[in-house]
Amino acid sequence: MAQINSHYLKLKAGYLFPEITRRVNAFCAANPEADVIRLGIGDVTEPLPAVCINAMKQAVDEMGVRETFRGYMDDSQGLATLREKIVEYDFKSRGCEIDPADVFVSDGSKCDTGNILDVLAGGDANTIAVADPVYPVYVDTNVMAGNTGDASEQNEYDGLIYLRANEENGFCPPVPTEKIDVIYLCSPNNPTGTVATKEYLKSWVDFAQEHRSLILFDAAYEAFITESHLPHSIYEIDGAKEVAIEYRSFSKNAGFTGTRCAYCVVPSELMGQDSAGNNVSIRDLWTRRHNTKFNGVSYIIQRGAEAVYSTTGQQQVRDLVSFYLENAQRISQGLQQVGVKVYGAVNSPYVWLKTPASQTSWEFFDYLLDQVHLVGTPGSGFGASGEGFFRLSAFNSRENIEAAVQRLQKLVS
Numbered sequence: 001m002a003q004i005n006s007h008y009l010k011l012k013a014g015y016l017f018p019e020i021t022r023r024v025n026a027f028c029a030a031n032p033e034a035d036v037i038r039l040g041i042g043d044v045t046e047p048l049p050a051v052c053i054n055a056m057k058q059a060v061d062e063m064g065v066r067e068t069f070r071g072y073m074d075d076s077q078g079l080a081t082l083r084e085k086i087v088e089y090d091f092k093s094r095g096c097e098i099d100p101a102d103v104f105v106s107d108g109s110k111c112d113t114g115n116i117l118d119v120l121a122g123g124d125a126n127t128i129a130v131a132d133p134v135y136p137v138y139v140d141t142n143v144m145a146g147n148t149g150d151a152s153e154q155n156e157y158d159g160l161i162y163l164r165a166n167e168e169n170g171f172c173p174p175v176p177t178e179k180i181d182v183i184y185l186c187s188p189n190n191p192t193g194t195v196a197t198k199e200y201l202k203s204w205v206d207f208a209q210e211h212r213s214l215i216l217f218d219a220a221y222e223a224f225i226t227e228s229h230l231p232h233s234i235y236e237i238d239g240a241k242e243v244a245i246e247y248r249s250f251s252k253n254a255g256f257t258g259t260r261c262a263y264c265v266v267p268s269e270l271m272g273q274d275s276a277g278n279n280v281s282i283r284d285l286w287t288r289r290h291n292t293k294f295n296g297v298s299y300i301i302q303r304g305a306e307a308v309y310s311t312t313g314q315q316q317v318r319d320l321v322s323f324y325l326e327n328a329q330r331i332s333q334g335l336q337q338v339g340v341k342v343y344g345a346v347n348s349p350y351v352w353l354k355t356p357a358s359q360t361s362w363e364f365f366d367y368l369l370d371q372v373h374l375v376g377t378p379g380s381g382f383g384a385s386g387e388g389f390f391r392l393s394a395f396n397s398r399e400n401i402e403a404a405v406q407r408l409q410k411l412v413s
Contacts, residue, residue, distance in 0.1 A: 007146045012155050016136045016381035017041050020365075027369055037404045039331075039392045040375040042190070042349070044255045046323060046397075048304070049316035052254060055307035059300040073296035077287070078105025078263065082302050085309040086263060090248065096235040102267050102283060104290055105297050105305075107260040109220045109247040113184075114141035115293075116216060116245065119285040120272070122146050126181035129161040131173055133191055133382030133389070135218070138184045154384050164385050165192065171343065171352075172196065175203045179211045185234075186218040188225060191382050191391040192352045193344020195230045201237050208243035214272065214282070215244040220262075223253035223321050225347045241267035245282070252324075252349065252395075254308050254317050261297055261305045324349045327401045328394035334405035338412050351392040352379075356412045364390050372407035 020040050028036060047053075062068035077083070083100040091098040106112050114137060120126060122145050130138050142148055142160065149158025156162060161180060163173035171194040185204060187196040196204075208215050217234040225232055234240045246265045250256040266283040274280050297305075307313045325345075332345035341354040355364040361378035368374045377393070379386030394401065 005144070005146075007144055007148075010143050010148070010150055010157070011140060012151045016377070019381075020375065020377065023365075024369065024375055031373075034373045036369070036373045036375060037396070037400050037407070038375040039394075039396060039404055040377045042252070042393045042395055043257050044252065044324075044395045046255060046320060048255045048259065049308070049313060049320060051307045051310055051313040051316055052304040056300050056304040059303040063300070070299045073299065076291050076294050076296035078103065078297065079299070079302045079306065082306045083263075085306060086248075089309045089314075091233060091235060091265075094231075094233055094236055096233055098235065098241075098265055099268065102265050103263055104266060104286065105261065105263045105302060106290075106294070107262065107297055108251070109218060109249040109262045109264070110137050112247050112262065112264045113137060113216060113218060114144075115289070116286070117141060117145045117147070118289050118293075119282065120182065120214075121275075124159060127161060127179065128159070128182045128184075129163055129176070129180045130184045130383075131165050131186065131189070132162040132384060133165060133379060133386035134184065135186060135190045136382065138216075139383075156384060162383065162385075165189075165194070166385055170194065172200055175207050180207075180213055181211075183208065183213055183215050184218070185215055186220075187231075188221040188344075188348040190218075190221065190348075191350055191377065191379065191386065191389075193346070193348030193350045195225055195227070195347045197229075198231050198236065201231060201234055201240075205234070205237045205240050205243060209239055212273075213243060214270070215240075217244050217246045219246055220249040221252055221348055222248065223317065224325060224349055226325065227347060230347065235265070235267075241269045243270065245270065250305050250308065253321055254305070254313075255320060256301075256305070259301055259304065261301050323398075324394045327396065327398065330401055330405055331392055331394060331408075334409055335412075338409050340408075340412055345394070349394040351394065353390050353392065355379075355388055355390050358388075361387055361390055368408075368411070372411050374404055374407055 083103040087098045087100050165171040165173045171192040222232040234244045249262040266286045268283050270282045271279040272282045328345040331351045332342050335342050343352040345351045361380040365378045377391040379389030
């Protein structure tokens with residue numbers, strides 16, 4: 001009989017979002033007449049930008065002609081034209097010098113942040129730190145890879161260092177004093193909506209250089225940053241290319257959640273160590289992993305992503321992001337009007353609120369669903385420090401957002 005990876009058995013309950021889906025489906029089955037508005041999972045609702053649709057249609061037509069048909073990609077790393085546009089628009093425009101050869105197009109940031117563990121030593125070879133609260137994928141993929149012990153009663157895993165983010169520190173955990181090998185950072189943060197300042201990022205880059213650490217920097221929501229003084233990329237910090245990998249996605253800015261396209265930047269300057277203490281290029285190992293386990297994103301999809309960087313595409317993406325940010329502001333303002341304490345919603349499509357009446361986050365989840373048929377995300381699902389908080393997503397139609405605000409105000413007023 002085949003032996004399974006026993007590390008999967010250490011995972012507590014279901015992954016957060018499938019557990020939400022399970023509870024909502026059970027409620028809907030018992031209450032088929034209920035009009036449920038879902039502000040839980042961060043899935044977009046508005047159509048893809050027209051310029052992306054047109055580019056993908058043209059690419060489909062190319063696949064129907066022998067002279068322009070494409071099979072396997074020449075380079076699983078991504079179309080050269082797409083990678084060049086990524087560098088020009090996402091990095092050079094911010095003063096960051098990135099080589100297109102260091103850009104790897106993929107089918108999602110969630111995949112990339114988990115797959116990077118393939119090229120890092122497992123077990124207890126690396127000390128690994130995550131913010132708390134945190135995007136659950138960072139934790140669960142380390143559990144699956146065997147980098148943790150068992151979970152405690154608080155659902156925290158031995159072998160992980162939890163960096164506490166709370167109201168007192170503005171949801172930006174202080175840089176630790178002890179050595180850490182691998183650090184997960186997310187800005188704008190999911191779930192709190194907090195954005196790291198340049199000074200804060202510099203403190204982490206300085207720490208990583210001192211301790212030869214690796215920063216895994218998730219910038220999937222950078223398009224939602226509205227305040228001009230805030231950095232969009234960790235590479236805006238001098239020295240970051242020597243210590244950091246950055247992850248970006250087309251999912252939230254251009255609506256590619258169902259279309260699947262993202263990328264990461266693995267600079268050639270970035271080094272790790274082998275067991276003998278020799279420097280090894282992480283980029284070279286990632287290239288080998290990428291080429292072995294991945295045949296590249298569909299040509300059709302990459303052409304759609306490339307259209308994001310056209311003049312028309314840039315405007316259409318800005319309009320889409322502005323739409324969701326307006327949704328977030330309406331939720332935030334509506335909750336504040338009835339005395340609910342909220343965070344986020346300025347540089348993020350998420351509203352992070354303090355649960356009223358001292359309810360636990362799952363109690364508030366069930367209360368919302370039962371009383372006003374609204375779905376959100378319990379803060380405790382993002383970690384122990386998320387208890388007592390709740391995340392609402394702005395990814396929905398304007399009609400549903402306005403209805404949701406009315407229901408929330410009625411419930412908590």
